[in-house]
Amino acid sequence: MITREDQIRQVLAELDGHIAAVEASIAVLTTLSAGGEALEDEGPR
């Protein structure tokens, strides 16, 4: 049985993920708007 606290933890985890996604996008946009370049994905060198 799913308890209320389980439900809250689930929503909290999803919320955490969405906040992290916004923060990551904002970091890239801020870097770009400040004149920097976004980091490219690291691939084999």
Place this chain on the structure above:
Amino acid sequence: MRALTDVTSETLRRWRESQGWDVPRMARELRKAAKVSGEDVAAHHGLVKMISQWERGNRAPRERYRLLYLKIFKDSLGDLSHGMGLATDFAIRLAEVRSRAAGLPDSGEIRTLEASALARPRKTMTPAEIRALAAEAIAHLHKVADKLAELSALLADPEPGEGKP
């Protein structure tokens, strides 16, 4: 139950009153906690005014002040969260996530950043990618609002039959 859903006003007053502190004492405790961690905060009289405004809900405290509150009331949160049926660490985590959510820019600010990024020539990202990134950020921002509303509903309305086997 409302206390945890309104961290910026009623909760702050309840936390203070739970210690039997008046507002000037609360201001002294905030300054003391800030001093321990080497942070700068407003002067005593300024803090007294700010605390009154926070507790009336006229203004929301900035993140550093929220974290100072958490630091001060970490021990007593156990009692408060017990009354709400939540574990202490959980109550603190909840407050921290809500604080992070409150610090996010709104969609207008994201659009401004997008326009600023588009105004400069890029080697690593195309304009389409920048637009997609901003759109994705705004989509996640809407999800944050949805999840906050869902969370508030869960915290405000105990499930039917809660506490029954």
